Each structure stands twice: as structure tokens, then as C-alpha cells.
Amino acid sequence: MIDKRLLQLPGIRKIMLMLAALTLGQAFVILGQGHFLAAGIVHAWHLLPMAGLVPYILGFGLAYAGRQAITWARNALAEHYARRAASDLQTRLLAQVYALGPQAVAQEGTGNLVTMALDGVGETQNYIELILNKVLSMMIIPWVLVGYIFMQQHLAGIALLIMFPVIILFMVILGMAARDESERQYAGFQRMSNHFIDSLRGLKTLQLMGISKQYAQNVYTVSEDYRKQTMKVLRIAMLSSFAMDFFATLSIAVIAVFMGIDLLNGKLSLYPALVALILAPEYFMPIREFGSDYHATLNGKNALTAIWQLLALPVPQPATQQPELAGPLTLTASDLTFQYPDRDDGIKQASFTLHEGQKVAIIGASGSGKSTLLNLIGGFLQPTGEPFTLNGTPLAHLAQPAWQEHLSYIPQNPYLFANTIAENIRFYQPEASEAAVQQAASEAGLSDWLRTLPEGLATRIGEGGRGVSGGQAQRIALARTLLAKERRIWLFDEPTAHLDIETESELKATMLPLFAGRLVIFATHRLHWLNQMDWVIVLAHGQIVAQGAPADLAAHSAAYRALVAQMKGEAHVQA
């Protein structure tokens, strides 16, 4: 009944023991409540002196107060634990997402991850809390009560015992149906989250293509499907509550009728009959409460399963001996191979050696594997085997803290946070001084633009702030990189691909002097960058088909010449 994986949560066994002790105490106070009430009524029925009622009233009052106090303590304990466990899961989830890197985010979907880390964690907390309280109640309270009823009145005890599995059977059948529907509902929820984020992100494109209205209809259909799935779960949940209430009430009614007849015939005395009747609803209460909350726990269970699945994904472990990077860097890859899951695409047996101070271009047709190779060099993807050697240390992958703390990655559209320009530049160096930020901004060629802004570096950009052009965004990313002096390896993924020729040549003029002395790896489609490069790697279908200095390649490599001719053609068409 308790998901076994829940038992792996840290500290849960101790909490369960404490809650079980409290629940046992609660079973006895419920028993006390029933006993004092029945005994008091019997006392009054026999018209005994009113003063004799006082101990029963006091006893009932104490038992009632004890029950409320224990309920409060149980809820507080379970809530405290569930909140802590959920927040711990959230921390682990975020750490895992960061450890897995951008590929995992792309695979899971941003919307899904965001809802998982926010709503999913809240639902998980609900689930842990309900399961802890309701399951323990169901496992302890009915048995204490039915034991006492049995001692007082065998037949009533047996009748109650027989009804229990019947109710459980209905609960299981309906619960399984609810679970299946709820899993479908959760999948719908994940789809809806990703769909919604995608639509928001692609709104500009959709509008430009004139299909935003059609897409809005699409969003409506997906959310309508989700609504229908939710209603299905609720329908089953209500049916389940109804079935349990019906059987519990029916059992109590049957017991009441038989005991009434026995009372009239004088076969039964009043106390056992009353105590059995008073305690019978309490006997069914935990299972009814569990049943009515069951559907509410399903969302949490699904969210927890999704979180667990993500937490179980293997995270690349850094090598025990980190490479020594104090001196000049040399990175060698031998037979570097990587394949996307269930795909033929990737990188096949690539071998190269790169040195600090080199400017390296990676070129190739669209889909040839340029970004994949950059991601492998950045440590965002893990290859097979142990293909890398970094300053003499053999490494299975480059998700190594020693390597990554020297990396700076500038994609086509660098991400700008909703903050000031200064804070965006301080991204790698939150402590950097105003003067250092100014210096980096000026080296990255931002000064002219900043002078036109009334608030200069304090201007807010990103979502909800001032818009920035593609070239300005690239310069902010450059300034970010320049500020972090220890970042000696610059990875560029087609940084100028979407810029116009004038902006690109201005940016190029700013960038080239800054490349000096660093290891710059530059995936590009633009021919004119090649002349400024020291080394060019030519990719085709995930394989290195040529590499060398641009002049040597131009002289000796047919593959290079063919690609350059193709790129010239594209440039010609673009122009």
C-alpha cells in the first residue's frame, strides 16, 4: 500500500515509527470515546443518579480532547516531514538538472521540467503527507477497534471483519482504473506544459507565419484534452468514494438491525450493542478517508515517479584525478565517438589535437555534427570509451570541473537574464567591480551603445526589460566572457549566423584581437572566418574528413575545397 520507493526517503522510517505510535494512541482514545459514550448512555438509560454520569462525561471529554490533540500532532509531524522531504527532492532535482546539462533539458522539455520542479514538488509533498497519515490510520485504527468490538460482541466483530476485504476489493478495482486514468492525465499535463512554453517561445514565428490563431486553437485543444482527462479521474474518484460510503453504511445498517432484534429479544445487553454501533463508523473511517483522498495522491505519485526517473539518470562523474591546467592547455581526442540514443547521428571516430592560443574552426554542412562536437568538447555530452587526453590526463568525458571552469560558451542567441546589463555581464563573476564591468563592456565594443542609454549599464534587459539586438546580445556575451579572465577556452556555436553582414564585420573586428592567447573553437558557416583561423576541422556526416591549416587544406584537401565552394554558393545566394 505504501510505495516501496517512499521508504528510501531519508528519515522516513523514524517518522513512520513516531506516527505509528501516535496512531496507536489515537486508536485507544477513539476506543475510550466510544466506551465512555456507550457507558454513559447505559447509565442514563437505567435512570441511575445523574452524579454518576460525571466520570463518563469527563472521560468522554478527555478522550475527545486527546483525539484532537493527537490528530493535530500527527498532521503537524507528517506535514513538517513532507515539506522537508519535498524541498530536499526539489534541491536534488535542480542539482540533477544542472549536472545533466542542456541536453537533458532539451529531452525532457523546459515546460515539463518547470512544472515538475514547482507544481510537481508541491503535489509530491501532498502525496507523502497523505500517505503517511492515511495509510498508517488504515493499518492500525480499524484493528484495535474491531478487536474491542469482537470482545464485546462476537458477531458484530465478525461482520465488520468480513466487510473490510469487500471494501478493499472495490477500492483496488476502482483505484487501478483511477491510476491508469491519472497516468494518462499526468502525461497530458506534461504535454500541455511543454506545448504552452513552446507556443509562447514561438509566438513571434507563429505570428509572422500568420498561424498564431490556428496555434491558439491547438493550445485550446491540448488543454481541453487535459480537462477531459482530469474529469475522468474525478469521475472514478467520486464513484470510488460512493462505493465505499455505500458499503460502509450498509454494513453498519445491517449490524444495527441484527443487534436491534437481539436487544428486543433480550439476547444482548445494551452496552455491547451501543459500543459496537458507535465504533463501527470509526472502524470504516480510515479506509473511507484513504479512498476519498486516493485520487488526490495520484498526481503526487506520478510527479514523484517522474522526479525519481530524472534523478535516476546517470550523471557523468568527474575523474578522481582532475587534470592539471595551470600551464598551457593541450586537448587530444582519439577516436572520439558519440551516438544520440536510438539514432545513427553523432560523431564517429574523430581524432584531433588542440592547443591553447589556437583559433580552431569547425565547418561542415548543416547537420554534419558541428554543434555535437562542440557539446562534446564542452562536456555537455558523454562519448563512449576514454577518448580525451587533457594535459596528459586521460579522460572519459569533459564534464570535468577543472576543464569547465575555464570554458565560456557563446551560442547563436546568448541567453540574457531579466536584469541589468551590468548584472548580465557579471554572470560568471558576480563579485566583479563596476570598473571591471565597464572595462569588459568597452573591450566588447558596447561603449557607443551604452552612451545612448540614459541608465547605461544599469539598464534592464531581458524579459520585461529593454529589447537588445542580436549583435548587442553577442557583445554582452563577449563582455561576460572577458570579465571572467580565468576562462581561457571559448566555444562559439555560429555566433554570427543570424547577424547582417555589417554587424558581423563590426563584431568580428572586436572579437579577433580578443582571441589572442586563448583556445577558441568556432563552429561556423561563414567562409570569411576561415582565413583568420589557425586550424580547420571539416566535418561530414559526423566524421572528420579533413583538418589542418586553412592554406594547407585549400592546397591539398578536395573535401575542404568542395565544402568551401558549397559555402561560397550559399553566401552568394544569401547576398
Ligand SMILES: Nc1ncnc2c1ncn2[C@@H]1O[C@H](COP(=O)(O)OP(=O)(O)OP(=O)(O)O)[C@@H](O)[C@H]1O
Ligand atoms: N538531441 C539530439 N537527439 C538526436 N539527434 C540529434 C540531437 N541533436 C542533433 N541531432 C542530430 O545529430 C546530427 C548533427 O547535429 P548537429 O546539431 O551537431 O549538426 P550541425 O552541424 O551543428 O548542424 P547546423 O549547422 O544545422 O546547426 C543531425 O542529424 C541532428 O539531427
